[in-house]
Structures are given as structure tokens and as C-alpha cells.
Amino acid sequence: MPADGITAMKRAARAEARAAWLFLAPGLGVIFLFFLLPIAAAFLLSLTDFDLYAVADWRNLRLIGFDNYLRLLRDPIFWKALGNTFYFVLVGGPLTVVLSLAAALMIQSKLTRFRGLFRTAFFAPAVTTLVAVATVWRYLYHPRFGLINHALQWIGLPAVDWLGSTRWAMPAIIILSIWKNFGANMIILAAGLQNIPESLYEAARLDGAGWWAQLRHVTLPMLGPTFLFVGVMTCIGYFQLFAEPFVLTRQGEPLNSTLSVALLMYKEGFRWWNMGYAAAVAFVLFVVILAATTLQVRASRRGEA
Amino acid sequence: MKKSRVATVLLHAALVLGAAATLFPLFWMITASLMPTGEANSDPPPLLPSRVTFEHYGELFTRLNLGQAFFNSTLLATAVTLLSLFLNSMAGYAFAKLRFRGRGKIFGFLLAALVLPTQVAVLPLFLLLREMHLISSYWGVILPGMASIFGIFLVRQFALSIPDELLDAARIDGASEFRIYSEIVLPLCRPILVTLAIFTFLGTWNDFLWPLVVLTDQSRYTLPVALANLFGEHVQDTELMMAGSVLTVLPVLLLFLFLQRHYIQGLLMGGVKE
Known part of the structure; x- marks a missing residue:
């Protein structure tokens, strides 16, 4: 009986955590994709020679370290x-x-x-x-x-x-x-x-x-x-x-x-x-x-x- | 006693003078927009129009097609407001009331990210949306605006005060988590959602850098972008430019005047977070 109670509680806790992640996913996804990721990418971009040629075709992109x-x-x-x-x-x-x-x-x-x-x-x-x-x-x-x-x-x-x-x-x-x-x-x-x-x-x-x-x-x-x-x-x-x-x-x-x-x-x-x-x-x-x-x-x- | 009366008079003189100086640019914007062409550029410049005319507003909507920009601004601000209310309220509620591993850590991380300057994200964000073929589409403005750390924070602070017993009772009755959110949590959060809605609407309406970058097609321009563009060609037409400014400012100013209590509440919740 107590073992059953504990599994029921565990199940409820797991259901609550799952619900939480479903509620969080859209908002956190947007913030990650359109805010946090671009900020990190800004640093990577600053290590490249991304210019008009790279805008036309990504293959023209080169890493140039800290030259910028x-x-x-x-x-x-x-x-x-x-x-x-x-x-x-x-x-x-x-x-x-x-x-x-x-x-x-x-x-x-x-x-x-x-x-x-x-x-x-x-x-x-x-x-x-x-x-x-x-x-x-x-x-x-x-x-x-x-x-x-x-x-x-x-x-x-x-x-x-x-x-x-x-x-x-x-x-x-x-x-x-x-x-x-x-x-x-x-x-x-x-x-x-x-x-x-x-x-x-x-x-x-x-x-x-x-x-x-x-x-x-x-x-x-x-x-x-x-x-x-x-x-x-x-x-x-x-x-x-x-x-x-x-x-x-x-x-x-x-x-x-x-x-x-x-x-x-x-x-x-x-x-x-x-x-x-x-x-x-x-x-x-x-x-x-x-x-x-x-x-x-x-x-x-x-x-x- | 006499000393305090002098202080009162001086204080109110300063307040009246300050308020007049603060409101003057907005006052002149309106009166100049109603002046006949060229009148604002006379020496000395008049404060009031010699004859009130609405011809500049007519020109904005006919020849200059600012009606399209007005539509774009309204559409984008409304869409961003509604979608972000939905996403922010779900996330804010989860942070406040649902237990899961890592809750404190993730929320702390988000709070720390609040000081990151948004401008730094602009260049990579542009490239990302370009890969998604969303440059010059309405979605280019809507997608990045659909959630914000500040919005999640506001809802979370408010939702903390919802009693757990209420939610647990609903769970025992067999209500699904989404139903608890939509039928119990959302109605209780109404005051903060109104505040957040005004904030988001004004913020989207007034934003300049991002729409300028992502809405490259003239038919998609929002009012600030269209106005800056118009300024390049019509810098001599003072009265016309003032009419354009009134058209851009008046909707948000009226919105604020009617709902200022809610707006100020949001400002204060942001201010007491530490």
C-alpha cells in the first residue's frame, strides 16, 4: 500500500514536470532561437570576413581570427x-x-x-x-x-x-x-x-x-x-x-x-x-x-x- | 507657516514650468501639423495656425500611402501582443507554480540574460531570418517578438500569489494541466496580462532598428520606418512631417492616457525586482 502511494506520487510529480516543460517549450524556444543564439553567433560572426560576397554565397566565408x-x-x-x-x-x-x-x-x-x-x-x-x-x-x-x-x-x-x-x-x-x-x-x-x-x-x-x-x-x-x-x-x-x-x-x-x-x-x-x-x-x-x-x-x- | 507657503508657491511654479516645457514639443507638433503649407517656416515661427487645415493628413493617406504603414504597425503590434501574451503567460505560470528539476537555475539564467543588449543580436538574427526566407515578411517582426524574458518575469512574479490549494483541488477533480492554465490561471492573471499587453503593444509600435533592418520592402514598412524614409525626401515640408509624427505618436499616447494605471504598474514591477 505505501509503495503504491509512493509510485502514485512519483507519477504525479512526473506528470507535473512534463506539463511544465510543455508550457515552457514555446516561450523558451523563441528566446533561445531568436535572442540567445544570435548573441552567441555574433561573436562567431566577428571572427569571419563575412561581406557582400558571403551574403551572396556562404562558401565565400573565411575564418580570420581576430583580424576584425x-x-x-x-x-x-x-x-x-x-x-x-x-x-x-x-x-x-x-x-x-x-x-x-x-x-x-x-x-x-x-x-x-x-x-x-x-x-x-x-x-x-x-x-x-x-x-x-x-x-x-x-x-x-x-x-x-x-x-x-x-x-x-x-x-x-x-x-x-x-x-x-x-x-x-x-x-x-x-x-x-x-x-x-x-x-x-x-x-x-x-x-x-x-x-x-x-x-x-x-x-x-x-x-x-x-x-x-x-x-x-x-x-x-x-x-x-x-x-x-x-x-x-x-x-x-x-x-x-x-x-x-x-x-x-x-x-x-x-x-x-x-x-x-x-x-x-x-x-x-x-x-x-x-x-x-x-x-x-x-x-x-x-x-x-x-x-x-x-x-x-x-x-x-x-x-x- | 509663512515659509511653507512660499515653498508651496515656488514648488508649483517649478512644476507648472516643467510640465509646460515637457509638453511643449508635443503641443507644437499638433499645431504645426494643422498649419497651411510653409507657415511653420516663417520668422518668427507662429505657435498657432492662422487657419486650421487638414490637408497634410489627407496627403499622407492619399499620395504618400502612409495608411499602409498605419495598417502594418497596427497589425504587427496586435499580432506580437496576442502571441507573446500566450507564450509568456504559459512560461511564467510554469516557473511560478509547477515543480520541475532545474527550475531555479533556468530562471536565474534568464534573469541574468535580461541585461544582454538586444542590438548585439541584430546581425546574426538577420542572417538567420534570411535563411528562413522571412526578410520583408511580417513574420520577420512577429517571430522574434513572440516571447520575452521581461514578459515571463512579470507573469511569474504575479502568478506566485496564486494559492496552490486552488490548483491542487482542480487536479483532484481531474482537470488537465492545460485546462487549469486556461480556466483558472489566466483569469486570475488578468491584471498583469493587461499591463503586459500595453507594454508589448507600445514597444512593438515604437521599435525602429529591427523593423528598419528586416522590413526591406516599402509595402511592409511600419510607421517609424516609413516616417524616417519620408523625412529623407520631405525635410522641407515641416507641416507635412508634423502630421506624420502626430499619426505615429497619437495612437500610443491615447492608449497610454486611457490605461496609464496599468502601464505604471508594470514599470514598477520591473523596478522592484532586486
Whole structure:
């Protein structure tokens, strides 16, 4: 009798496992075939001379080891793209996160009325289509008819040739990106703020802490993990900069001053069909993103300890 | 007391100013799309149209055939949303409620893969779909979008709260596993499925790089790809381009405004995962 019970239980467990695999198979299959496998294949592709001839016929493909990477190191356009991307991430990223935090603090302030209305307004750009709003901003940045220059002149500042100068094109892309992205971060940070117990603020006030001291010693430390999450996600997203310079500065103009690594990958791969070389570009981006993420997580752990 | 009143006024002034600056590009996009041809390029540029006209919208749908792109975007976003809801909910439920060997390990592996940048997959994915003869077919967008780690994760977190007794009772009654999933689990997961549906629809609608690469035939272009293409030829036609932008942005903006509670919930579930 007990032996029968055990076999019945075993059978039920086996049936449950079988059902689980049937439920998992389609979803995991899609993710493996169309996401994980291509990422692994990107590395293999980067070790080949896959070009227009190989696109026509696979038999023209040769393994060339790390030649693509050696070529990258000697390619000034690649270094330009890498430098531009770091400029965008290192300047645009912190500015986005700081502005998101400021917006979250204002939204969550006890004094704020019509909270929902302001939240919706700040968040609206986050759901819009990047290609469409980048088109809008291209006209706003127009040196003569653009409303941004008119606003600058109205407050007494000189007009700027936003998209036509190597100096201002990247700041123009950064401003667009901040506008587009700060709302989503704000929502996450605002939720983090809500989870900080009010008693901590009361204790700080009893100790005579002012607004600034409360922010530094209560809000920011308590917000730690949320802050890290927002920072990491912004960083990963910003390293993949693509559609903004594609539309706003016509694929990296002027003089490649807004050419990003992802844009270089697209041009090499899908315009010139140098797919082996493009895969090496993509793989460098992959390593950079992974390293940056690890660095951020490590640094925040050290900060806590 | 007086100090806090000053603070309140300053705070609201900053909020109103910030909201106005944030909404201004969207506001101008709409007003400029209604201006007669050439009016947006006058010095100083007007904020409101001297006369409201819908001629640019007419041109988009007649001469420029953006109606086709609108159809393509709607079709693809809907198909990807429905199929991925099905696949993600099955997998998410299995991870949450069914016991099998390696469950924790596989799920942990998937979570780690969440930080992998999607752009790195684009080149080999293109070659793979080319071997499958799916370049410039709708399936080229639909197949890779049919499941996502984020979607599986969202459903799994939600499904964890379903009581085991409910599922076991159904098993004792002789219900098949698929029936338990479709008649008990799915209805209970409705809130998170709505959230996931909005996320997927907006994500597919707004996506640019992948449709640009895989939909090489003009008749298959989605709105963002068609708009970027149109921009190359009509960069001087400000009002026309603004009408195209409104056509692309307005559907997702309205969807968000009506369902924003669900959207924000998804954003937060993604944010508290650590």
C-alpha cells in the first residue's frame, strides 16, 4: 500500500514536470532561437570576413581570427564612435538620473497638489515614438525657424547652430534624450521615495536636520537599490544610442560628431554588408555594456559596506 | 507657516514650468501639423495656425500611402501582443507554480540574460531570418517578438500569489494541466496580462532598428520606418512631417492616457525586482 502511494506520487510529480516543460517549450524556444543564439553567433560572426560576397554565397566565408578586432583598433572612425558614445552616456546619463530624481522629489512632496496631472505630463514623452519626436525636435532645433533659438534670443542668449556644428550636435541629442527618458525613471524613483518610512524623517527633524540634510542622510541612502536600478537601466539603454542620431543628425553628422557605436554597426553591417566587421563592433559594445554594469553594481556595493 | 507657503508657491511654479516645457514639443507638433503649407517656416515661427487645415493628413493617406504603414504597425503590434501574451503567460505560470528539476537555475539564467543588449543580436538574427526566407515578411517582426524574458518575469512574479490549494483541488477533480492554465490561471492573471499587453503593444509600435533592418520592402514598412524614409525626401515640408509624427505618436499616447494605471504598474514591477 505505501509503495503504491509512493509510485502514485512519483507519477504525479512526473506528470507535473512534463506539463511544465510543455508550457515552457514555446516561450523558451523563441528566446533561445531568436535572442540567445544570435548573441552567441555574433561573436562567431566577428571572427569571419563575412561581406557582400558571403551574403551572396556562404562558401565565400573565411575564418580570420581576430583580424576584425585588430582592424577596429586602427580605425579612427571606430574610436570616434566609441568616444561619442561615452560622451553621451557619461554626460547624458547622470543628467537624466539627476533630473528624474528632482522631478520625483517634487512630485512626491507633501505640498504638491494635482500630483497625478503633473506625473502624467512628465511621463508622456516616455511612451512616444522616438523616430516621430526626434523629427519634431529637428524642427525645434532649426537655426532660423526653430522655437528653441527664438526662446534663447528672447531671454537674451545668442542663437545656436544646434545640429550643424560639431560642438552642439551631441548636446542637442542629450537634451532630446533627457526629455524623452526622465519621466520613466521619475515614476520608479517616486515609488522608491514612497517606501521610505515617515518616522525616519521625523527622527531627522528632531535632530534638527534641514531639507538638505534630510535629503543627504535619509532619502538618498534609503533610495540606494532603486537608484542603482535606474542608473544601470539608463546606462544600458544609453550605450545603445541609435535612433536619435539616425533621425536628428542624419546618421551621425556633422563630421561624424554624433556617430554612435550602434550606428556604426548598422552602417557597416546593413549599408556596406561588412557583417563580420560590424559583428566585431557589436561585440565590443556588448563587452563595454557588461563591464559598465558590473562596475556600477560593484561600486554601489562598496558604497553600502 | 509663512515659509511653507512660499515653498508651496515656488514648488508649483517649478512644476507648472516643467510640465509646460515637457509638453511643449508635443503641443507644437499638433499645431504645426494643422498649419497651411510653409507657415511653420516663417520668422518668427507662429505657435498657432492662422487657419486650421487638414490637408497634410489627407496627403499622407492619399499620395504618400502612409495608411499602409498605419495598417502594418497596427497589425504587427496586435499580432506580437496576442502571441507573446500566450507564450509568456504559459512560461511564467510554469516557473511560478509547477515543480520541475532545474527550475531555479533556468530562471536565474534568464534573469541574468535580461541585461544582454538586444542590438548585439541584430546581425546574426538577420542572417538567420534570411535563411528562413522571412526578410520583408511580417513574420520577420512577429517571430522574434513572440516571447520575452521581461514578459515571463512579470507573469511569474504575479502568478506566485496564486494559492496552490486552488490548483491542487482542480487536479483532484481531474482537470488537465492545460485546462487549469486556461480556466483558472489566466483569469486570475488578468491584471498583469493587461499591463503586459500595453507594454508589448507600445514597444512593438515604437521599435525602429529591427523593423528598419528586416522590413526591406516599402509595402511592409511600419510607421517609424516609413516616417524616417519620408523625412529623407520631405525635410522641407515641416507641416507635412508634423502630421506624420502626430499619426505615429497619437495612437500610443491615447492608449497610454486611457490605461496609464496599468502601464505604471508594470514599470514598477520591473523596478522592484532586486
